[in-house]
Amino acid sequence: xxxISAIRNVALVGPQSSGKTVLTEDILFLGKALKTLSAxxxxxxxxxxxxxxxxxxxxxxxxxxxxNHLDHEFTFIDTPGYNNFLADTRFCLRASDAAVLxxxxxxxxxxxxRDSWSAINEFELPRFxxxxxxxxxxxxxxxxxxxxxxx
Numbered sequence: 001x002x003x004i005s006a007i008r009n010v011a012l013v014g015p016q017s018s019g020k021t022v023l024t025e026d027i028l029f030l031g032k033a034l035k036t037l038s039a040x041x042x043x044x045x046x047x048x049x050x051x052x053x054x055x056x057x058x059x060x061x062x063x064x065x066x067x068n069h070l071d072h073e074f075t076f077i078d079t080p081g082y083n084n085f086l087a088d089t090r091f092c093l094r095a096s097d098a099a100v101l102x103x104x105x106x107x108x109x110x111x112x113x114r115d116s117w118s119a120i121n122e123f124e125l126p127r128f129x130x131x132x133x134x135x136x137x138x139x140x141x142x143x144x145x146x147x148x149x150x151x
Contacts, residue, residue, distance in 0.1 A: 010074065065078070
């Protein structure tokens with residue numbers, strides 16, 4: 001039995017196409033909650049379950065995944081990135097102990113992250129920023145970091 005003090009609920013939030021679902025899948029794989037990784041890129045991600053999510057390749061409803069590791073229970077909540085679903089993201093943040101703001105190093109960070117950052121602030125959650133897609137050709141670490149700092 002896991003003690004309540006050993007339970008961690010973490011919401012992954014951020015703009016659409018920033019890689020929240022792939023990052024969640026990677027975390028679950030490293031935590032041994034998934035046996036294999038999808039490559040995304042045209043293949044179905046095992047975390048997207050709804051037919052429309054599979055067809056469109058994006059998360060439309062919050063997805064909750066739990067695994068145990070080192071006497072702790074971790075629950076990761078993969079939230080939708082579209083602003084139309086910001087109410088769902090806020091609901092997930094209310095149930096979270098912390099948040100990971102996932103941003104793509106290839107996008108206009110300042111504009112896309114504003115709503116997610118405001119929602120995290122609303123619940124005064126500890127957070128960190130995960131700068132994703134650094135392996136892409138158009139990724140610029142220094143520009144992304146500067147945009148985050150100015151944010």
